[in-house]
Amino acid sequence: MGIIEEREKRVQWFMDARFGMFIHWGLYAIPGRGEWVMGDEEIDTPVYEKYFEEWNPDHYNPKQWAKAAKNAGMKYAVLTTKHHEGFCLFDSKYTDYKSTNTKCGRDLVREYVDAFRAEGLKIGFYYSLLDWHHPDYPAYGDMYHPNRNNEAVKNEKRDFNKYLNYMHAQVRELLTNYGKIDLLWFDFSYEGHMGEDWRGTELVNMVRELQPDIIMNGRLEANGESYGSVMTDEPNIFSGDFACPEMIIPMKGLRTPSGKKIPWEACFTMNNNWGYTPMDLHRKTASQIIRKLVECTSKNGNMILNVSPTPKGEIPKWQLDILAEVGEWMRENGESIYGCGMSEFEKPEWGRYTRKGNKLYAHVLDECVGALPLPGVKGRVQKARRLCDGSEMLLLTPWVAKEFPGYEFVNYGNPEYYSFHIDETADNVIELTLKEKTEVL
Ligand code: GLC
DSSP states (O other): OOHHHHHHHHTHHHHHHOEEEEEOOSGGGTTTSOTTHHHHTTOOHHHHHHHHHHOOOTTOOHHHHHHHHHHHTOOEEEEEEEOTTOOBSSOOTTOSOBGGGSTTOOOHHHHHHHHHHHTTOEEEEEEESOOSSSTTSOOTTOSSOTTTTOGGGTTOOOOHHHHHHHHHHHHHHHHHTTSOOOEEEEEOOBTTBSGGGGTHHHHHHHHHHHOTTOEEBSTTTOOSSOOGGGGSSSOOTTSOSBBOOBSOOOBTBOBOTTOOBOOEEEEEOSSSOSSOOTTOOOOOOHHHHHHHHHHHHHTTEEEEEEEOOOTTSOOOHHHHHHHHHHHHHHHHHGGGTTTOBOOSSOOOTTEEEEEETTEEEEEEOSOOSSSEEETTOTTTEEEEEETTTOOEEBOOOOGGGTTOTTOEEEBSSSSTTSOOOOOOSSOEEEEEEESSOOOOO
């Protein structure tokens, strides 16, 4: 089997799942100015460590997080076991800078794994390749390190290879001590820190040996702006199993130059930040999120939606409310998302199609005047039902449609040229049963 075929097999559960939860949580929740605060504000380690002294998430109850994810219709989760700040949410033998050494004294990763696994969700680990706390990670002159401009550390001797030993050892711990891990999300590569600079071949071989079924993103050689060799017809050992567009949905999905499907997962925040940011009030609505999930699905991609727990360990109420609302929609309409993908039919003006087997799902985002024209399926539809309740929709061509013979038409009621009220808040899904089954494109 070639690399692409093997990848296809490995990612099957992932691409069927379509919807996951990203969790960005770390010391940065305390300053509450985003997970990059240490780098952005060039905060020196001894100063930043005051958050470590203070860390005590006494409201942390990952069972509630897992329930919220499950009820939202999410099928997997990815937690930041260590972000760029270097603080470890797990009990690592190789550092003191870890949650078990804080006031809370808990292995936050272990509790997350147990809770999410108990809800039947697949388990993912985010692990930052960058580390602004480790004494051997390049500091002065680095592109991002908080001490990048700090002349005082200019002549410090830092041994990057020592850092790599540490990083490899931690990845080994994460993939050894917590049972089966389904997904590994490395973050991220940049000039001089890319692929083999991370001793990448050795790292990937270790990962695959410890967790043969795990799927990996491609940021061992990529980042948010370029997705690396996963985009080619000849992926390499660093390509990973899927591309991860950040805060963008690829316009037409992603394919290799020869037209093969590239598995991808778009990651989104609920406001504008990954880490807890109480002053960021630019909140997406549940309806927007549902529509974006539909868009990703209709282009063969996944959406991983971020939550940003507070320093005390709670997912903010407004985020829980959104998850609950998305979950209500998913309970009625999840069939049009899970296991679904791109259809061969052109994108309808009023919304999108998703497709699975002989079902074509019409996601109506924009109410029509009169009957809804269905592009591409003339003569191929057996029946039409509202997905939310199974009730009948009428396949009737209105008398005013004579000039448009290429379309099938569907209406919510009779007479067929009337308009009928639909709730436009999110997405009304019509399940179209086609006469024949064809593959998702
Ligand atoms: C990034 C950022 C980051 C975030 C992530 C999520 O490139 O560095 O803070 O964790 O990607 O996609």
